[in-house]
Amino acid sequence: MPVWYVKENVIDRYSGSINQDFLEQLQTLAQYDTGQLITTTKHENNYVLGTNHAYSLLLTIKSKLQSLGESVDLFGAEQSPGNLKSILEGLNQSINDQELYPTFEDKIAHLFYFVIKDHPFVDGNKRAAVSLYFDYFQNNLLMTATKEGFSLGDNSFFSVDILSLALLTAQSNPEDKQTIVDLIIQLTQREFDRCLKNNKN
Numbered sequence: 001m002p003v004w005y006v007k008e009n010v011i012d013r014y015s016g017s018i019n020q021d022f023l024e025q026l027q028t029l030a031q032y033d034t035g036q037l038i039t040t041t042k043h044e045n046n047y048v049l050g051t052n053h054a055y056s057l058l059l060t061i062k063s064k065l066q067s068l069g070e071s072v073d074l075f076g077a078e079q080s081p082g083n084l085k086s087i088l089e090g091l092n093q094s095i096n097d098q099e100l101y102p103t104f105e106d107k108i109a110h111l112f113y114f115v116i117k118d119h120p121f122v123d124g125n126k127r128a129a130v131s132l133y134f135d136y137f138q139n140n141l142l143m144t145a146t147k148e149g150f151s152l153g154d155n156s157f158f159s160v161d162i163l164s165l166a167l168l169t170a171q172s173n174p175e176d177k178q179t180i181v182d183l184i185i186q187l188t189q190r191e192f193d194r195c196l197k198n199n200k201n
Contacts, residue, residue, distance in 0.1 A: 024190060028183070028186060028187070031186075032179070032183060035179060037179065037182040037183055037185075037186055038186065039105075039182045039185045039186055039189075040189070042103065042189070043103055043104040043105060043140075043144070043189065043192055044103065044104065044144070045102075045103060045104040045107055045140065046104070046140055046143035046144050046147055047104075047136065047139045047140040047142075047143045048092075049088060049091075049111070049132065049135070049136050049139075050088075051084065051085045051088055051089075053135075054084060054088060054132060054135075055076075055084065057131060057132065057135055058075075058076040058128055058131065058132075059076065061075075061076075061127070061128075061131045062075045062076055062124075065127075072123075072124070074121075074122040074123035074124070075121070075123050075124035075127070075128075076121055076123075076124055076128060077121060077122045077123065078120055078121055078122070079119065079120060079121065079122055083118075083120030083121070084115075084120050084121075086120075087111065087114045087115060087118065087120060088111070090110075090114070091107045091110060091111055092107075104140050104188075104192070105185040105188050105189050105192075106185065107136075108133060108136050108137060108140070108184075108188055109181050109184035109185045109188060110181060111129075111132060111133065111136065112129050112132070112133045112165070112166075112169065112184055113169060113177065113180060113181050113184065115128055115129035115132060116129045116166060116169045116170050117169065117170075117172075117174070117177075125170075126166045126167070126170055129166060129169075130162050130163065130166050133162060134162065137188070137191075137192070140192075141192065141195055141196070144196065145196070145199060148196075148200075150199060150200055151199070152195075152199050165183070165184060165187070168180065168183075169184075
């Protein structure tokens with residue numbers, strides 16, 4: 001019998017453990033394939049990622065990576081002075097008194113995309129994007145929890161596969177920008193909902 005032969009339907013066997021998160025991930029795959037990702041952004045942005053904080057965060061990450069023996073001489077070094085500042089300021093721009101990126105999901109998704117695709121740094125753009133995304137997510141979660149009157153506990157574990165998203169974004173074609181941004185938005189919203197729900201219960 002071939003080693004790959006499956007005697008029983010594994011999905012049927014474990015159907016009781018298939019939860020809503022799993023089904024939502026299957027829906028995301030289908031939506032991605034058809035170019036119809038649903039992005040019902042709904043979370044207010046309660047945190048502003050300041051330029052000084054962002055630079056300080058990246059210096060901390062650089063130091064941590066260096067302690068692991070990585071060569072990080074050019075990590076976080078900007079191609080041109082003020083590149084990161086321009087990206088951060090752009091997240092809050094308005095056109096005719098309407099914010100271009102009005103929600104938390106809009107802002108964090110475009111931050112992630114622009115840091116990877118615009119290459120503001122000589123080296124480490126993907127690592128910088130992942131670090132800034134994680135910091136932004138956690139701080140907005142904290143500020144939202146504080147505003148809504150509950151504390152964050154052990155249920156705020158972050159489970160978005162941000163590393164895979166970084167690689168996908170880096171390898172994507174510029175014409176696919178909206179699809180990639182929509183994917184980041186959807187996954188971010190889902191994770192944010194999960195963290196809020198788990199900590200409220």
